[in-house]
Amino acid sequence: xxxxxxxxxxxxxxxxxxxxxxxxxxxxxxxxxxxxxxxxxxxxxxxxxxxxxxxxxxxxxxxxxxxxxxxxxxxxxxxxxxxxxxxxxxxxxxxxxxxxxxxxxxxxxxxxxx
Amino acid sequence: xxxxxxxxxxxxxxxxxxxxxxxxxxxxxxxxxxxxxxxxxxxxxxxxxxxxxxxxxxxxxxxxxxxxxxxxxxxxxxxxxxxxxxxxxxxxxxxxxxxxxxxxxxxxxxxxxxx
Numbered sequence: 072x073x074x075x076x077x078x079x080x081x082x083x084x085x086x087x088x089x090x091x092x093x094x095x096x097x098x099x100x101x102x103x104x105x106x107x108x109x110x111x112x113x114x115x116x117x118x119x120x121x122x123x124x125x126x127x128x129x130x131x132x133x134x135x136x137x138x139x140x141x142x143x144x145x146x147x148x149x150x151x152x153x154x155x156x157x158x159x160x161x162x163x164x165x166x167x168x169x170x171x172x173x174x175x176x177x178x179x180x181x182x183x184x185x
Numbered sequence: 186x187x188x189x190x191x192x193x194x195x196x197x198x199x200x201x202x203x204x205x206x207x208x209x210x211x212x213x214x215x216x217x218x219x220x221x222x223x224x225x226x227x228x229x230x231x232x233x234x235x236x237x238x239x240x241x242x243x244x245x246x247x248x249x250x251x252x253x254x255x256x257x258x259x260x261x262x263x264x265x266x267x268x269x270x271x272x273x274x275x276x277x278x279x280x281x282x283x284x285x286x287x288x289x290x291x292x293x294x295x296x297x298x299x300x
Contacts, residue, residue, distance in 0.1 A: 075227070104286075106290075111292065112292065113273070113290050113291060113292035113293055114228075114273065114275075114290040115290075116288070119286050121286070127286065129286075161227050161228075163227070168284050168286070169216075169277070169284060170214075170215055170216050170276075170277020170278070170284055170287060170288050171216035171218070171233045171235055171277060173218075173230045173233070174218075174220075174228070174230065174275075174288070176227025176228050176229070177227050178225070178226055178227055179225070179226070179227055
């Protein structure tokens with residue numbers, strides 16, 4: 072089944088404790104991205120990757136890191152999480168890098184930073 | 186970042202009624218997508234419109250892209266409880282080359298269809 076998987080689905084952690092949210096897609100997609108979704112603010116892009124070893128900042132990159140060592144994986148790293156990073160996170164991928172390519176979203180990771 | 190304003194933010198109507206939600210911007214978009222998101226899941230693409238004035242139909246859902254490619258609407262006829270969800274529009278900015286990196290999402294319309 073073609074899908075984007077994220078792990079974990081739920082995470083409660085404390086300020087400053089490094090964490091990684093994994094994202095994997097099995098559709099051989101070129102483009103991958105991370106979003107956070109907050110009430111009243113909608114979906115905002117954190118980082119994106121056009122291809123392996125090519126990553127760039129989105130609209131809200133502060134406090135996050137990413138890597139794209141393999142085409143299928145695009146982990147999101149929070150080196151020192153803070154409470155303002157409490158949010159619902161989505162990984163997405165698309166076949167091409169055009170704005171009209173369908174974005175396939177993962178099921179989301181709900182992160183709480185205490 | 187180009188802004189997309191969606192209205193209304195919240196809409197609760199009875200089954201069988203018609204409704205329209207709007208997605209507006211002062212910017213021109215090379216393409217515009219509509220997604221639906223259900224609780225506990227990620228957004229799922231409903232449609233992509235590319236040409237100004239384009240109209241696409243998906244069963245009881247009708248999508249229109251404005252002539253100037255600055256706005257779009259989603260009309261639902263005879264709404265069903267299964268239409269309940271968060272509807273998001275997303276535009277690919279013409280000034281960012283129309284790439285996925287320039288995709289901007291609206292804040293969404295929360296739609297509840299009561300039986």
